[in-house]
Amino acid sequence: xxxxxxxxxxxxxxxxxxxxxxxxxxxxxxxxxxxxxxxxxxxxxxxxxxxxxxxxxxxxxxxxxxxxxxxxxxxxxxxxxxxxxxxxxxxxxxxxxxxxxxxxxxxxxxxxxxxxxxxxxxxxxxxxxxxxxxxxxxxxxxxxxxxxxxxxxxxxxxxxxxxxxxxx
Numbered sequence: 481x482x483x484x485x486x487x488x489x490x491x492x493x494x495x496x497x498x499x500x501x502x503x504x505x506x507x508x509x510x511x512x513x514x515x516x517x518x519x520x521x522x523x524x525x526x527x528x529x530x531x532x533x534x535x536x537x538x539x540x541x542x543x544x545x546x547x548x549x550x551x552x553x554x555x556x557x558x559x560x561x562x563x564x565x566x567x568x569x570x571x572x573x574x575x576x577x578x579x580x581x582x583x584x585x586x587x588x589x590x591x592x593x594x595x596x597x598x599x600x601x602x603x604x605x606x607x608x609x610x611x612x613x614x615x616x617x618x619x620x621x622x623x624x625x626x627x628x629x630x631x632x633x634x635x636x637x638x639x640x641x642x643x644x645x646x647x648x
Contacts, residue, residue, distance in 0.1 A: 488526035488527055488586065489526070489587045490522055490585050491586070492585065501567065501568055502515065504566065505562065508562070510555065513551070513555065513559075514558075514559045514563075517545075517549050517556060517559045518559070518563060520549045521545070521563075521577075521579060522579055522582060524540070524548065525578075526582070529582070529583075529586070530579040530580075530582035530586075531578055531579075532545070532576070532577040532578070532579070533576060539577065541575070542556050542557045545560070568580060
């Protein structure tokens with residue numbers, strides 16, 4: 481039986497690190513550390529649609545986040561405060577933290593979807609079979625046919641006027 485696991489991934493735009501909030505964040509003392517924590521929080525929130533929670537009923541606390549990101553509690557608390565000021569994180573009811581831009585960054589897939597995608601790419605790379613190759617045939621337009629018919633009619637009239645009969 482095929483293994484069909486579901487995968488979530490984070491899609492970052494090429495200009496992610498040029499965003500004003502990220503530039504400001506990284507320019508602060510310990511800013512690179514905060515940026516690293518932010519990326520880890522984005523990854524932790526993927527399964528829950530941007531919500532930072534252990535399960536449906538337990539939101540992550542600063543202590544839990546510090547443990548998961550392998551940072552000191554004080555650093556995580558400062559980082560969360562800065563994230564809220566920059567609008568990167570919102571605090572919802574019951575202390576639940578929500579990553580605001582996450583909906584634009586979430587992608588998901590499964591092993592079966594990846595297998596099908598790889599097969600499609602492999603098929604696309606192959607040349608078409610010989611009998612399926614296109615042959616181009618020039619089709620006359622209606623205007624071209626009308627011009628040709630008018631020329632034939634004019635030649636026929638000219639022959640009648642000149643007294644020469646058309647060739648059999």
